[in-house]
Amino acid sequence: MxxxxVASMMTDPLPDTVSAWARTALEDTLAVLVAGTRxxxxxxxxxxxxxxxxxxPAIGTSxxxxxxxxxxxxxxxxSALDFDDGHYRGGGIHAGSTVVPxxxxxxxxxxxxxxxxxxxAGYEVALRAGFLNSPGRTGGGYRASGYAATIGAAAALAAVRGNVPTVISAAVRTAFAHAPHSRMTSSASRESIGWAAASAVAAVELAENGFGTEATDTRHRAPAGATPFEQSEDAPVTGSLGREFWCVETYVKPWPCCRAAHAMLEALLPFSGRDIARVDVDVxxxxxxxxxxxxxxxxxxxxxxPWLAALTLLRGPAGLSSLSERDFAAPDxxxxxSRVRLRPGRAASANGGYPSRVVVLMNxxxxxxxxxxxTLGSATRPLSPEALDHKLRQALGSRLDASTIETLRATxxxxxxxxxxLLRLLTT
Known part of the structure; x- marks a missing residue:
């Protein structure tokens, strides 16, 4: 079950590395959340x-x-700025932007x-749900972040609200049944992350009122049925929950855009301001x-x-740090x-990441x-404390003054x- x-993670001692990761990850998610309210x-x-x-309270408003x-x-x-953290092993999903809200x-x-x-707990369940659904898959069977994140967020919420394991299990089964199956068909849908959060809250409220907890459900009948956690034969994935922590492998983004662009952008930064004729990018x-x-x-x-590549080459890191509407149709x-060509020349890296090779031809x-x-920001190439601090202050500074930011960090x-x-500070 x-x-x-999941319930044990609310009471058992967590490894120091996990506790430290959670503190940093929460701060990062709150920062990008506040920035996204604009x-x-x-x-x-x-x-x-x-x-x-x-x-x-709705954050950033009255x-x-x-x-x-x-x-x-x-x-x-x-998730609005695409600045939220993510994880390769879970299928490239973003757990934090659903679990934390x-x-x-x-x-x-x-x-x-x-x-x-x-x-x-929410990250650990979400990452395993993403892996069990489509490990390493990006094609027709791929389900975007909202699917796995719903399941993790439901588990987290049910546990934090003090529910017994049977209710937590019911919330997870119900979340599996009702999680959005969206693929990335619309940029506005943001991988169904908003709807994922709403679905997670609904799944927990249903479970707390008896939905999915009746005796027949133990035989995987209506209303929710069996989940991949119960069906999977991959014991290292399911059996390690609460003992091995995948969350510490989460990447943090240095720039607010798709993670698949980050290796390319890092490779191009040394060429900013140069007189460039063409760029070929293997992705x-x-x-x-x-x-x-x-x-x-x-x-x-x-x-x-291609647009992100050109922005980097012409505007440098400053252009990347805050994507601007005035640049969307900038002629230069x-x-x-139009002279940046993408080519399918790279395989996913050993950790599931998105490497890139660029060939820059000068005039x-x-x-x-x-x-x-x-890529910068991965678990093996983490952002420096100075880079994390810069990201935090840049993101929170869009709504909060310096004194409030320090109070938030102290809290x-x-x-x-x-x-x-925390909520009072975020709605200041």
């Missing part, structure tokens, strides 16, 4: 949430709404320490279709590899982007080649602090 190891995507969902009154819609809003904000919106009167434990096969040269909005720009960027006829296999260091204090 999956509820047993996007048109967040404003659109906020308009809908205002029709559903409730007690939970609006309050229901737990379900607050979770939806938080997840949209945390769900806990903030619906956990109730809990502490920062309990939030961190629930977050670890993993699944990234070849991300060949847009003139995006019309932020969601498109985050996945437009669009012109150079004087010289050419240069550079390869990045292990995260207090395991017994109530999370309603």
């Amino acid at each position: 999956i509820g047993v190891p 996007t048109p995507l967040y404003e659109a969902v906020l308009t809908a949430a205002r029709h559903h009154p409730g007690p939970v 609006t309050t709404t229901s737990p379900l819609w607050a979770a939806h809003l938080g997840a949209v904000a945390a 769900v806990l903030l919106a619906a956990a109730g009167d809990v502490t920062v320490g309990e939030l961190l434990r629930g977050m670890v 993993v096969p699944g990234a070849v279709g991300l060949d847009l040269t003139e995006p019309v909005n932020l969601s498109e720009a985050q996945y437009a590899l 960027i669009v012109d150079l982007a 004087d006829g010289t050419s240069f080649e550079r390869t990045v296999d292990d 995260l260091d207090q395991p017994d602090a109530p999370i309603d204090g």
Whole structure:
């Protein structure tokens, strides 16, 4: 029963490395969430949430709404800039942008320490759910982040709310049955991450009211049926839950765009400001279709590899740090982007990442080649404390003053602090 190891993660000692990871990951997710509240995507969902009154604050506003819609809003904000963390082994999914907003919106009167434990449990379940569904797959069987993240967030929320293992298991089974099966068919859907958060809250509320806990469900009949956790023969994946922690392998993004672009961008940075005729980029096969040269909005720009390459070469790191609407149709960027060619020339790296090789041809006829296999921000190439601090202050500074940022960081260091204090800071 999956509820047993999930419940145990709320009480058993966690390895120091896991606790330290959780503290950093929570801070990073809160930062990108706050920054994401300034996007048109967040404003659109906020308009809908205002029709559903409730007690939970909508971050960055004076609006309050229901737990379900607050979770939806938080997840949209945390993923809107494509700055949220991710994990290769779970199929490239983003667990944090669903798990953390769900806990903030619906956990109730809990502490920062309990939030961190629930977050670890949520990541561990989500990453395994993603792996069991489609390990290493990017084709027709691939399901985007929202699918696995729903399952992890439901497990986390059910555990943090103090439910017994049978109810946690029911919430997980129900989440498997109702998780969005979206593929990346619409940039606005953001891999169904917003809907994933809402579905997770609903799954827990259903389980707490008896849905999926009746005796017939133990024989995998209606309403939810068996899950891959119960069907899998891969014991190292399912049996290691609560004993081996995949979450520490999570990558953190240095730039707000698709992770498949990051190795390419890092390889191109030394050539910023040079007189360039053409760029050939070898990427993993699944990234070849991300060949847009003139995006019309932020969601498109985050996945437009030729445009991102041209932006990097013409604007440097400053252009990457905050994608700007004024640059979407900038003639110089669009012109150079039209001379960037993507080729399916790289296999996924050993850890499942997205390596890249660039060949840069200068107008004087010289050419240069550079390869990045292990992308900056991975578990083996983590961002420096200075880089993490810069990202935090840049993201939070879009809404919070310096004093509030320091208070927020200090609160995260207090395991017994109530999370309603966090919410007050985030809605300042």
